[in-house]
Amino acid sequence: MSSVTIVGAQWGDEGKGKIVDWLASRADVVVRFQGGHNAGHTLVIDGEIYKLSLLPSGVVRKKISVIGNGVVVDPQALLKEIARFKEQNIEITPQILKVAENCPLILPSHVALDQAREKARGEKKIGTTGRGIGPAYEDKVARRAIRLCDLTEPETLDWRLDELLTHHNALLASMGEKTFTKAEVVAYLADIGPKVLPFMAHVPELMAEYQAQDKFILFEGAQAIMLDVDHGTYPFVTSSNTVPSQTGVGSGTGPRAGGYILGIAKAYTTRVGEGPFPTELFDDVGKYLGEKGHEFGTITGRARRCGWFDAVLVKRAVQVGGLDGLAIMKLDVLDGLKEVKICIGYELNGQQINRFPYTLEAQKRLKPIYETMPGWDQSTYGIRDRSELPDAANKYITRIEELTGAKVSIISTSPEREDTIMSGDLLV
Ligand code: IMP
Numbered sequence: 001m002s003s004v005t006i007v008g009a010q011w012g013d014e015g016k017g018k019i020v021d022w023l024a025s026r027a028d029v030v031v032r033f034q035g036g037h038n039a040g041h042t043l044v045i046d047g048e049i050y051k052l053s054l055l056p057s058g059v060v061r062k063k064i065s066v067i068g069n070g071v072v073v074d075p076q077a078l079l080k081e082i083a084r085f086k087e088q089n090i091e092i093t094p095q096i097l098k099v100a101e102n103c104p105l106i107l108p109s110h111v112a113l114d115q116a117r118e119k120a121r122g123e124k125k126i127g128t129t130g131r132g133i134g135p136a137y138e139d140k141v142a143r144r145a146i147r148l149c150d151l152t153e154p155e156t157l158d159w160r161l162d163e164l165l166t167h168h169n170a171l172l173a174s175m176g177e178k179t180f181t182k183a184e185v186v187a188y189l190a191d192i193g194p195k196v197l198p199f200m201a202h203v204p205e206l207m208a209e210y211q212a213q214d215k216f217i218l219f220e221g222a223q224a225i226m227l228d229v230d231h232g233t234y235p236f237v238t239s240s241n242t243v244p245s246q247t248g249v250g251s252g253t254g255p256r257a258g259g260y261i262l263g264i265a266k267a268y269t270t271r272v273g274e275g276p277f278p279t280e281l282f283d284d285v286g287k288y289l290g291e292k293g294h295e296f297g298t299i300t301g302r303a304r305r306c307g308w309f310d311a312v313l314v315k316r317a318v319q320v321g322g323l324d325g326l327a328i329m330k331l332d333v334l335d336g337l338k339e340v341k342i343c344i345g346y347e348l349n350g351q352q353i354n355r356f357p358y359t360l361e362a363q364k365r366l367k368p369i370y371e372t373m374p375g376w377d378q379s380t381y382g383i384r385d386r387s388e389l390p391d392a393a394n395k396y397i398t399r400i401e402e403l404t405g406a407k408v409s410i411i412s413t414s415p416e417r418e419d420t421i422m423s424g425d426l427l428v
Contacts, residue, residue, distance in 0.1 A: 003217040003259030005244045008224025009317040011233075011271040013297070013304060014264040015329035015412060017041035020057045020220050022417050028215035030058025030065050031207075033250030034240040035222035036072040036106060036136065037081070038129040040297065044415060050088065055081050056220055059092050064210070067099040068203055070240065070250020072136040073148065074106035075196045098201035100252070104145035108188065109168040109180045110135040116175045126236055127273025129300055137229075137239035139164065148200055151193040161185060204252030211257070219247040219258055225317040233356075233363070236275025243321050262409065263323040265314050267331045267396075270304040272297050276363040278356075279307035279343045293333040308370065310343040311403035312356055318406040325409030325423075328397060331389075332382075332413050337375040340396055343368040344403060373399065382419045386411065389421075 004023055008014045021043045024030050037054040044050075045060060054077055056065035067073060078099075082092045110132030117134075118125045128134060139145040144164050150157050161182055169179040210217060221242055226232045228242040240246070247258040268289050271277045280286070286306045289295065295304035317323065334340055345354045346366040357363060376390035383389055389397075389411075401408050411421040 002211075002214055003219065003257060005219040005221065005247050005258035005261045007221035007242060007244050007261070007263055007321060007323075008227075009263035009265040009314050009321065009323065009326060010224055010269055010310075011226045011275075011277075012224040013040075013270055013272065013295075014224065014266050016221070016264045017043050017052075017057070018329070018412060018415060018417060018420075019262070019264055019327050019410065020218070021045065021060070022420070023218050024057045024061055024063060024220075026216060027058065027063055027218035029210050029217045030056040030063050031068055031217060031219050031247075031251050032056045032066070032071050032222065033068045033219055033247045034070040034242055035238065036131065036133050037074055037077040038131050038133045038238065039222035048088065050085075050090075053081055054078055055085070055092070055097070058218070059085065059096060060090060062090075062096055065097050066201075066203055066206070066251065067097070067103060068251030069100040069102045070246055071100075071103055072106050072133060072140070072240075073099060073103045073196075074111075074132065075192045077106075077131070078199075079192065079195055094198045094201075097199050098203060098206060099148060099196070099199045100203040101147065101149040101200050103148045104136055104140040105148060106132040106136040107146065107164075107185060109165070109172070109185070110139070112177060112180075113168060113171060116172060116177045120175055125274060127275070128238075134239040135168075139167075142167075148196070151189060151197060157186075157189070207251055207253045207257070211253070217257070217259070219244075219251070225263070225321050226313055228320070231316070231320040233275050234358075236273065245322070261322055261324045262327055263314075263317055263321055263325070263406065264327045264329060265309075265317075266293075266329050267309060267334050268293070269307045269310050269313075270295050272300070272302050272304050276360075276366070277305055277307060278346060278363075278366045278368045279310045279341075280305050281307045285337065288337075289333060293330055308341045308343055308368070309400065310368070311400065312343060312345060312354065314400075314406075315404045316356060318404050323406050326400070326404065326406045327410035327412065328400065328408050329412040331393060331397075331411055332380045334375065334393075334396075335379050335381065336377060339372050339375050341370040341372050342396075342399060342403065344371050345369045371399070380413050382416070383413045384419060384421060386421045386423075
């Protein structure tokens, strides 16, 4: 197996960090292909906690770590993260970190726009991370973005900034927000440019070399399929394509580079931010899942909304993501529940539907239809062999496989790396 792609199969925070780290320890190269510093991965290695946001997880193990052109890069956030790792005795050098020349940059005005827009939306807000991700992607598509390589050509930067700031300032002024002068943005970039440019690399050429050398490449997705700008719960999504098809576009490697595609899902469901969530629980079980699962955001600290496993949505993720297998995380959080439920369809206007509708009012009216299964009293914490799982837990996993159409290749039973049940098809 020369490459593996890992993506979230729900709304993010599925626990990708543990699986990514386990695979990163075997990989030669780790690649980010979308998103930005809105992502949050926590790795625990030998008791030390590492929090990653923009950097690929490979940096912790000093693996070649690539930020592909599909990622929007906030240079200040990048430098801060590098400095944070230095405090933890991990030196991130240009030999390890390669940032694509054509990455669009997130500038302070993108952050201001993101936050001003959310404020203006009021109750209709998306619940973004407020880090400028959406506005940066908008500018990329509108052909207005400043890319990392533009910092090396002052004459290009000059007219590109005029175009960008004319647009940003008009929007900011219309919302009564502070505008940005060209002089202050030029000064900001003059200070930060020399610090980030050493990491700039021609990524497609490097990737071709790694592939020719048969290196094991791990494509590390951020956010999740249900937050994909095309296939997620639009408009309550992030602004990038999070599906595995993005690996090639976002790193310049073509459509076949991704290898085995693993979707990560929790044994239940969580969501941060706004947007539809048919199986959300507002009762004691929801509270129990949140507390036992420590469901608070890595980056923003926000409490995550919790609910039952939604097989309809994960099945869609399997289909649109072309997933080869699923990893089911945090199974142990369900230990001790009398019964567990899986959503198998929805009731809409008195009729049963088996797919998630695209229309927003219909989404609000969905009532989940559940299949109820017996829970289990025994602890699954730390189990490493599927045959040792309580019968009811095993049946729960098998039912997830049947309903989503994907094989469960990995079951995680604790935050520890070794507490993992593996099936034979993902042995690397
Ligand atoms: P944005 O990516 O900051 O524009 O936020 C858009 C939506 O995606 C919001 O609902 C965020 O909470 C959600 N989101 C963005 N990044 C993550 C993540 O890494 N995990 C979970 N949700 C995320």
